[in-house]
Amino acid sequence: MCILFTRIGRLFNHQEHILIIVGLHNAERTTILYQFSVNEVVHASLTIGSNVEEIVINNTHFIMWDTGGQESLRSSWNTSYTNRVCNNCCGQGGEEDTFESYYQYNPP
Ligand SMILES: Nc1nc2c(ncn2[C@@H]2O[C@H](COP(=O)(O)OP(=O)(O)OP(=O)(O)O)[C@@H](O)[C@H]2O)c(=O)[nH]1
Numbered sequence: 001m002c003i004l005f006t007r008i009g010r011l012f013n014h015q016e017h018i019l020i021i022v023g024l025h026n027a028e029r030t031t032i033l034y035q036f037s038v039n040e041v042v043h044a045s046l047t048i049g050s051n052v053e054e055i056v057i058n059n060t061h062f063i064m065w066d067t068g069g070q071e072s073l074r075s076s077w078n079t080s081y082t083n084r085v086c087n088n089c090c091g092q093g094g095e096e097d098t099f100e101s102y103y104q105y106n107p108p
């Protein structure tokens with residue numbers, strides 16, 4: 001997977017990319033997200049809101065967004081990454097967060 005990220009990074013010239021992890025419930029998205037961001041296998045529980053982590057590989061920044069895969073949440077996937085409230089964004093203290101406010105705290 002690391003090789004995959006390295007190759008993806010080489011495809012683009014700019015230094016920051018947003019990756020959206022979409023999949024069905026229990027597809028192990030959150031497990032994969034934290035495997036990359038903290039290099040540990042975490043015991044993930046049901047994702048209700050979203051998880052956002054930033055990882056850096058070869059000077060390329062990947063902002064990875066992961067939302068819940070339950071059927072009841074899937075209708076919101078369309079808007080999840082533009083204006084959906086996020087409860088666990090990059091250590092911002094659990095406050096409500098969006099892409100716009102993420103970039104206020106973390107300008108590119
Ligand atoms: N047996 C086994 N279980 C795993 C593995 N990876 C993750 N799990 C378990 O599978 C379940 C689902 O993992 P998650 O990472 O929460 O899956 P998800 O896609 O984020 O699920 P939702 O966000 O709830 O839709 C969790 O109970 C994990 O502990 C694995 O490699 N083997």
Ligand SMILES: [Mg+2]
Nearest residue numbers: 030046047068
């Ligand atoms: Mg999850």
